Amino acid sequence: MTGLRGAEWHARVECGGTVCGAGFLVTGNTVLTCAHVVDNGDLGPVTVTFPQRPGEPPVTARVVADGGWDVGHGTDFGDLAVLELDRDMPITPAVLAPADTAHSDRELFAYGFPTGHTGFGTQAALHAVGPMLVGGEWIELEARSAHGQPLARGFSGGAVTFVDTGEVVGMVTAAAGANSVHTGRMMPTHVMARYWPALSALVPVRDGWHGRHGRGMARAGAAYVAGAPTWDLGRAPGRNFGGAPDSPAPIHLPGHPDGPRLRALVEKAARARLDCDPVRLYTAAAGPFDPLPPPEGFGSLWSAAWFVLCEVDDPDTVSRFADRLDGLLTAPPVAETGAILVELGHSGAGDDLVRVEVSAYSGGRRHPVPAETIPRARLKACVQDRIEDAFCHLTPGADELIAFVLPRDWLDWPVDRWEKGPDDDTPLGCVHPVVVTDHARRRSSTRHVLTSAWQHLDTRDGTRVRRVACSGTEDPKQLWLALVQSEAGLTGFAATPRSSRTRPHFETSLTAPAPVMVWSRRGCDPDRADCAGAADCPGTAFLDALDKLASGVPPARLPRRVLGLRQLAVADDGHWARDIQLLWDDPRRFTDPHATAVHTRSPVA
Structure with a gap:
């Protein structure tokens, strides 16, 4: 019983002078309790008293973090509150037991x-009931004697400890509520650390502990908020606790050879304020049999690291996760991106007139260039002028992109071969990355689907080509099903869009929608009806070369890679990419949070 002597860290929590529950001191000025204990804050100020120090006056406290507990939504998850005292206490804080020891049959007391x-x-x-973590959150407790003191109102927030050592294994969160039932629940310390990451510095981990201990280890408290910093290790649901992001609390991760390395990388990422999505990082590292990330995502890199170490059985995933994080930290800074959108369309005022609208996207803003309706004879000259005007709005040296938005019947136009300027006949596509996209993809729902597809494509180092042979024998409905259900992000065509044999497949790929489509403007002869796609067919040779290209280039880098191929093809009329047409449609390159009503109807807005 020596572990219980001098346990002055046990605390009584009051709201407005009314005793509401218990708590325990974990640092000189930090007490942990249940969120529902201090939910009575309207009764008056929260104060904490340490009964094992008679005569010690109450200390004023404030809630600085919580686990997101919300009785209004009928859930008991996240019933944790962190209290900061207004002064340090001359008391030795509680000692926490190693993670995952609370299921043992050792005697407990609260x-x-x-x-x-x-x-x-x-x-x-008390003693723990069974090995299961109920709801991924609690351990059930049972009174050791039917004649002893049961758990009841007033124990909430109190520490549950080993009798022989006095180490804290959890916190009482609920009692059965009936006099004849002597049971209750506690939240073990490693679950508490899930909600308040700073506690992980105090929870020891048994050597070699690895594996799933309560499915959902990183579920609660891990909601991803778009646009919010995702690497703040001191961040917890509800209130934010702790110091500056560049001085995170130490993290003790379960036993794995790469555990110390991963901890150092997580801390380095926090100091560097690395901007990256932990869900995407985990997805890229996960193996085919690893669990999916929580539906809510991860609220921090800390949560993702715990998930990988505690919920994934494959130890190689830990190493891959650490390797990818290391790669993000050592990668050169990503260049700023800019884009120019050239929208060409039927004017409605005559077959010879074309409506030209050009916009520059830079720094998250759209900068429109005055639109004009012109005769086709002046089209190239007008586009040259408008593109030059748009470049004035791009950051010098930014990774630029020029996208032509065309009606469907113009998608085969060789816009990449248009001269750069009136005094420079260099093909535009040999100077800048040039892509095309389709006016018909202007609906918001289509942009939503494409954005989701690109978020998945971003995790790949290359992509698989869904080949459409010049024979056109595949049922277009099967092609559509493959595009929406498979991981193919790129459709490659052996024939041009003019071919009647593959035109239905082309239309299907546009509407699926396929994020990337590639063909050659001089592919298999569209008028040749007997081509079976043999090795000597130019369309087959084109697809073979496209397969090699796509397998080694991330989809996001295809426009820049095609630029290099077009430059090589200038001096080689027989080069396979001389007449390559790239339909590349990533809506994220054309976003404007201050979009006007006119802009929201833009096909790539």
């Missing part, structure tokens, strides 16, 4: 303040 014992409190002798 200290609380039920009715009749609100002064100095009382104790309840």
